[in-house]
Amino acid sequence: MSLVTQPSDKPRLAVVFGGRSSEHGVSCLTAREVLAAIDTDRYDVHPVGITRGGDWVQETAQWGELEPGTLPSVRDDLPPFVWESLRDFDAVFPLLHGPWGEDGTVQGLLEMADIRYVGAGVLASAVSMDKPFTKTVFSAAGLPQIPYVTIRPWEWKNDRSRVEDRIRALGLPVFVKPARAGSSSGVQMVEAWDDLDPAIQKARDFDPKVMVESAARGKRELECAVIQQPNGKPIASVVGEITVAEESDHEFYDFEAKYLDGTSLNVVPADIPVTLSERIRTYAVQAFEAVGCEGLARVDFFATDDGLVINEINTMPGFTPYSMFPVLWEASGVPYAELVDRLIQLALQRDTGLR
Structure with missing residues (x-):
């Protein structure tokens, strides 16, 4: 079933949005x-939802007022949408987070169908979703990192x-x-070896x-956004810092602090020296180019007691009210x-096929 019922002179x-990953609700908020x-x-805009079970439906993204601590979900009682109908569109904006969406799977589907879309391609999406593979690429690019297993x-x-x-x-x-998960889903800090196995099982x-990483001493969580210009050159934003309210129960910036209880704070721009800010912005662009990213990241x-290290790259970051x-x-x-x-304009202007 196609969502396009009559010709339009608008793109x-x-x-x-939605999808099968643990970040389904965050995708809906985005x-x-x-x-x-x-x-x-x-633009002639049509929302398309993917349910938690993987069915494609004609959504509206209108969930009304949400209860505190809850996230929306794609409804499974809506009219179906056949994905081949995406060929009726000039571009697709995939707002999917996590596996089966942000990891190159949907991007591969769109590439096979010769459909333009927003964001990173298959390789950059897959590499950036898999944290250990991302670290391998960052290491080859000479970017400093935390030891991991x-x-x-x-x-x-x-x-x-x-x-x-x-x-x-x-x-x-x-x-x-x-x-291969985002939004800090399933992340735990282990301070005693007896807690290691349960954390791995979770x-x-x-x-x-x-993946298991060393916990950096005295770390500050700093973030930088990158977008491409029309000529393809990536540019970096100002640097921001994420903190968790001292009175909260969160030991680190976890899923609940990000999306459910409002205890995380965005400090923009970050209160850091200009030299550190410029170094981060340079590294952000280098990371973007190292994984072959497109569109945004x-x-x-x-920033640790031992110096600056890169943590990860997110090829489809959230656009929620809490998103950096x-x-x-x-x-x-x-x-x-x-x-x-x-x-959207970047997606409409870029070529399909090999780029």
């Missing part, structure tokens, strides 16, 4: 904000003692993370592949609606 845009910002006088599923099953020895060599505390609930850093990406560009002179329009 036709499908906004796709979609609500982006859809409200798109100029419907310029990757736990592959077969290793955890067949050679657990050797894996644990490698992790213990990192020293305490450590952070245990699903290798991370494996999100992803059978897990948010690059995260830690649009806040950073607002502080850099690009308002929210203009930022969204720039990304």
Whole structure:
């Protein structure tokens, strides 16, 4: 079933959100904000939802007032949408976070169908979603990082003692993370070795592949946003800092602090020396280029007692009221609606196929 019922002289845009990952609700929040910002006088806009079960439906992204601590969800009782109908559109804006959306899967589908879309391509999306592979690329680019250990599923099953020895060599505390999840889903800080196995098991609930990182001493969480200009050159925003309110129960910037209880704070611009800010902005662009990113990205850093390290790159950052990406560009002179329009225009102008 096609959403396009009559010809339009405006570019036709499908906004796709939801999806099967643990970040489904965050994707829905992002979609609500982006859809409200798109100029419907310029674009013929159609929301397309993917349910938690993977069904495509004709959504509206209108959930009304949400209860505190809850996230919206794509409804499964809506009219179906056949993905081949995306060929009726001039571009797709995939606002999907996490696996089965941000990881190159949907991008591959769009590439196969010769459909223009916002954001990174297949390779950059896949590499950036997989934290250990991202670190491999960053290492090759000469970007400083925190020591880490990757736990592959077969290793955890067949050679657990050797894996644990490698992790213990990192020293305490450590952070245990699903290798291919975002929004801090499943992340835990471990301060005693007796808590390591339960933390790994929790991370494996999100992803059978897990990464364990050293906990940086005295770290400050700093973020920088990147977008491409029409000529393809990436540019960096001002630098922001994320803090968690001291009176909160959160030991670090976890999922609840980000999206549910409002205890995280965005400090933009960050109160840091100009030299550190410029170094971060340079590294952000280098990271963007290292993974072959397109369109947009948010690059995260830690300023530690031992120096600056890069944490990760997010190829489809959130656009929720709590999200740093649009806040950073607002502080850099690009308002929210203009930022969204720039990304759409980049998608409309770029070539399909190999680029």
